[in-house]
Amino acid sequence: MSPAAVCLATIFAIVAVGTIVGFLAGVRRRMDLEQWTVGGRGFGVALVFLLMAGEVYTTFAFLGASGWAYSRGGPTLYVLAYLTLAYVVSFFILPQIWEAGRRHGMQTQSDFFLARYGNPWLAGCVCIVGIVCFVPYLQLQITGVGLIVSIASYDGIAPGPAMAVAVALLVAFVCVNGVRAVAWVSIVKDVLMVLAALAIGIGVPLIHFGGIGPMFRALVHAHPTHLTMPGATRNLGHAWFISTVLLTSLGFYMWPHSFAASFTARSADTLRRNAVVMPLYTLTLAFIFFAGFAAVLVVPGLPNGDLALLTVVRQSFPPWFLGVVGGAGALTAMVPASIFILTAATLFAKNLYRPLFAPAMSDAQVGRLARVTVVVLGLISLCLALFSSPTLVSLLLTGYAGVTQFFPGVVLGLYWPRVSARGVFAGLLAGVGGAVFLMTTHRDPLFGLSAGFLALCLNFLIVVIVTLVTPAVSRERSQRPGTVAWAADA
Amino acid sequence: MRKPSPGALLLALVPFVAMCFSVPLWDRIEPMVLGLPFNLFWLIAWIVLSSGCMWLVYRLECARAAAEQRAP
Numbered sequence: 001m002s003p004a005a006v007c008l009a010t011i012f013a014i015v016a017v018g019t020i021v022g023f024l025a026g027v028r029r030r031m032d033l034e035q036w037t038v039g040g041r042g043f044g045v046a047l048v049f050l051l052m053a054g055e056v057y058t059t060f061a062f063l064g065a066s067g068w069a070y071s072r073g074g075p076t077l078y079v080l081a082y083l084t085l086a087y088v089v090s091f092f093i094l095p096q097i098w099e100a101g102r103r104h105g106m107q108t109q110s111d112f113f114l115a116r117y118g119n120p121w122l123a124g125c126v127c128i129v130g131i132v133c134f135v136p137y138l139q140l141q142i143t144g145v146g147l148i149v150s151i152a153s154y155d156g157i158a159p160g161p162a163m164a165v166a167v168a169l170l171v172a173f174v175c176v177n178g179v180r181a182v183a184w185v186s187i188v189k190d191v192l193m194v195l196a197a198l199a200i201g202i203g204v205p206l207i208h209f210g211g212i213g214p215m216f217r218a219l220v221h222a223h224p225t226h227l228t229m230p231g232a233t234r235n236l237g238h239a240w241f242i243s244t245v246l247l248t249s250l251g252f253y254m255w256p257h258s259f260a261a262s263f264t265a266r267s268a269d270t271l272r273r274n275a276v277v278m279p280l281y282t283l284t285l286a287f288i289f290f291a292g293f294a295a296v297l298v299v300p301g302l303p304n305g306d307l308a309l310l311t312v313v314r315q316s317f318p319p320w321f322l323g324v325v326g327g328a329g330a331l332t333a334m335v336p337a338s339i340f341i342l343t344a345a346t347l348f349a350k351n352l353y354r355p356l357f358a359p360a361m362s363d364a365q366v367g368r369l370a371r372v373t374v375v376v377l378g379l380i381s382l383c384l385a386l387f388s389s390p391t392l393v394s395l396l397l398t399g400y401a402g403v404t405q406f407f408p409g410v411v412l413g414l415y416w417p418r419v420s421a422r423g424v425f426a427g428l429l430a431g432v433g434g435a436v437f438l439m440t441t442h443r444d445p446l447f448g449l450s451a452g453f454l455a456l457c458l459n460f461l462i463v464v465i466v467t468l469v470t471p472a473v474s475r476e477r478s479q480r481p482g483t484v485a486w487a488a489d490a
Numbered sequence: 491m492r493k494p495s496p497g498a499l500l501l502a503l504v505p506f507v508a509m510c511f512s513v514p515l516w517d518r519i520e521p522m523v524l525g526l527p528f529n530l531f532w533l534i535a536w537i538v539l540s541s542g543c544m545w546l547v548y549r550l551e552c553a554r555a556a557a558e559q560r561a562p
């Protein structure tokens with residue numbers, strides 16, 4: 001067999017095993033809307049850990065982080081800091097969100113805003129911003145699959161058809177199974193990903209330099225400034241690092257899917273324990289960085305940094321191993337992509353379409369509409385992935401600049417009883433508007449600070465000012481009629 | 491909803507200071523530790539130490555919840 005055939009067969013086998021595990025997980029369970037979206041709120045520490053890890057360690061971590069280590073150098077270290085700090089933040093907000101979710105039967109982030117602020121326009125706005133921010137994140141995953149298959153076929157298959165197959169698979173997978181399948185496929189994916197990362201991170205420096213230490217020595221000798229900030233960039237210095245780490249660590253659980261993943265937990269304590277354990281998972285990423293840095297010397301001059309990891313693996317290991325890495329990478333893209341599609345479809349059907357156009361819809365009908373939305377979203381993201389190609393990290397940071405604008409509304413909503421819907425709404429619009437303005441006019445970073453972070457500061461300021469100038473409404477009147485007393489009062 | 495205790499918040503601030511705000515102090519290559527440039531070594535060490543901090547926070551909050559249950 002040719003190397004390409006060995007490699008592609010391995011990838012195909014891994015994806016097939018992953019998919020079968022997913023289908024088996026969904027069998028013999030009645031799939032009502034709650035089971036499909038939040039797994040019946042019965043996940044223990046292990047499953048929540050896997051589900052969250054499944055969302056976190058995406059193609060971005062696999063190809064994007066190593067790609068930036070290759071092309072940008074030092075500034076990439078922000079990834080290690082922000083993931084760890086995101087879990088620190090999660091300790092203080094996720095258990096509270098879970099508690100509120102249980103009391104009000106929430107399934108989505110938009111449900112949270114509706115129950116807390118009683119303003120359907122605010123909830124609808126949260127819903128739309130969330131879905132729009134998913135687009136670059138989804139595009140990132142699908143582009144990733146295309147790159148993987150194209151490199152694994154030794155450039156025999158174009159990325160386009162590979163992306164189409166991946167989208168078809170994941171749409172089928174999500175429509176049938178919902179969130180429980182995703183958590184179980186994560187097991188296959190995580191085991192492979194950790195093994196692959198260790199093998200690559202240790203193996204590549206060992207093969208080409210005789211170890212990790214000598215590799216870094218050689219790199220420092222050849223490119224003395226690559227490993228510190230601003231590395232190979234002009235404007236990504238320390239101020240950028242601090243502002244970006246703050247933006248992304250605060251925004252991490254504001255992604256609608258991560259937010260909703262906390263509802264799958266069995267108890268608030270599950271989430272607290274998770275916050276203690278999750279930082280350790282970030283260690284895997286360090287190994288991926290080693291490979292990215294080694295690639296600077298081993299395969300210099302690649303047109304696209306995102307190709308660095310797989311190219312260096314192809315140069316260092318036999319085809320079957322490239323197949324294993326490619327298979328892990330493909331699952332790494334498909335698992336999160338199915339979570340994004342699942343979340344976005346639920347948001348659209350439950351929080352946008354039903355309240356605005358068809359208030360009489362039953363849960364079963366919403367479930368069906370969500371499945372149709374899954375297909376539509378899959379096709380939209382495929383089209384985007386086929387026709388545009390920024391780097392994976394810049395796609396991710398664009399999404400973050402948007403979703404982090406939910407942070408003031410969530411945190412103040414949990415801890416400041418007085419905060420008003422009007423204030424949060426004004427802050428959200430100003431934050432999203434500010435971020436869009438700065439990014440579309442190429443003012444990111446501005447004065448060395450990340451644009452999304454500046455927008456977040458503006459957002460916070462406006463929420464506080466507007467809340468303080470509007471007269472305090474009594475709690476009873478600010479509640480939407482029919483809802484139970486808000487958990488924050490208890 | 492119960493607010494976190496000042497002690498817990500202070501402990502949680504430690505990883506933020508170490509991994510984020512103090513970046514100009516540790517963003518350098520020398521001295522290399524265990525073959526890693528200093529900035530990379532520092533961050534990897536703090537991934538583990540942050541988990542330790544959060545474990546302390548968890549114990550602290552658990553103890554507080556238990557104390558509140560005993561004396562309502």
